[in-house]
Amino acid sequence: MADPIMESGPSLTAKGNLVFKETTRLRFFGIPWPFTHYQIYENDLVVIKGLLNLDEDDCYLYKIADVNIKRTLGQRIFGLSTITCFVASDASGDKIELKNIKHGKEIKDFLLSQSEACRLRRRTVATQNLSYHDGHHHMDEYPGMDHGVDLNHDGIPDDLQH
Incomplete structure (x- = not known):
C-alpha cells in the first residue's frame, strides 16, 4: 500500500529515518482501521488522518516533554495501547494521542528516549525550572x-x- 502523502527527498532527510509506522486499529479484534496513520521518525512524529481529505500534523520530538501509555482490558487482550505525548508549545495542542496501536511499549520507550536525545542535540531545555x-x-x-x-x-x- 502506498503512503497516504508522498514526501520528497529534503523533507525525509529533515525528519530522519522512519523508525515506526503504525495505523490505528479497531479497539476490538485489532484490525487496522486505515483512517489514522502514525509515522515516527528520528526527529518527528507525524499523524495523518482522513480517507479522502488528508490532514497531516507534524511535531518535533524535542517538543515532547513526557509520554504516557494506557492499556485497557480490551486493548490488552488484543495487544493494543494508547500513547499520550505531552507536548510543549505545539500547534497540535498540549497532547498528541496515538490510539489503539501495536508495539506500544517499544514506541513509548523510543519517544521518551529520542525526545531527550533531540533536546540535547538542539541544546534545548524542556519546560523544567x-x-x-x-x-x-x-x-x-x-x-x-x-x-x-x-x-x-x-x-x-x-x-x-x-
Missing part, C-alpha cells in the same frame, strides 16, 4: 563563575551542577 534549589538560589556559593554558562554543552548551566 533548573534554577530551583531548596527554595532559594545558591549562586553566591560559586564566586567568579559566569552564571548561566554551559561550557560542557550538556544542556544544564554549569553553575547549577555540583
Whole structure:
C-alpha cells in the first residue's frame, strides 16, 4: 500500500529515518482501521488522518516533554495501547494521542528516549525550572563563575551542577 502523502527527498532527510509506522486499529479484534496513520521518525512524529481529505500534523520530538501509555482490558487482550505525548508549545495542542496501536511499549520507550536525545542535540531545555534549589538560589556559593554558562554543552548551566 502506498503512503497516504508522498514526501520528497529534503523533507525525509529533515525528519530522519522512519523508525515506526503504525495505523490505528479497531479497539476490538485489532484490525487496522486505515483512517489514522502514525509515522515516527528520528526527529518527528507525524499523524495523518482522513480517507479522502488528508490532514497531516507534524511535531518535533524535542517538543515532547513526557509520554504516557494506557492499556485497557480490551486493548490488552488484543495487544493494543494508547500513547499520550505531552507536548510543549505545539500547534497540535498540549497532547498528541496515538490510539489503539501495536508495539506500544517499544514506541513509548523510543519517544521518551529520542525526545531527550533531540533536546540535547538542539541544546534545548524542556519546560523544567533548573534554577530551583531548596527554595532559594545558591549562586553566591560559586564566586567568579559566569552564571548561566554551559561550557560542557550538556544542556544544564554549569553553575547549577555540583
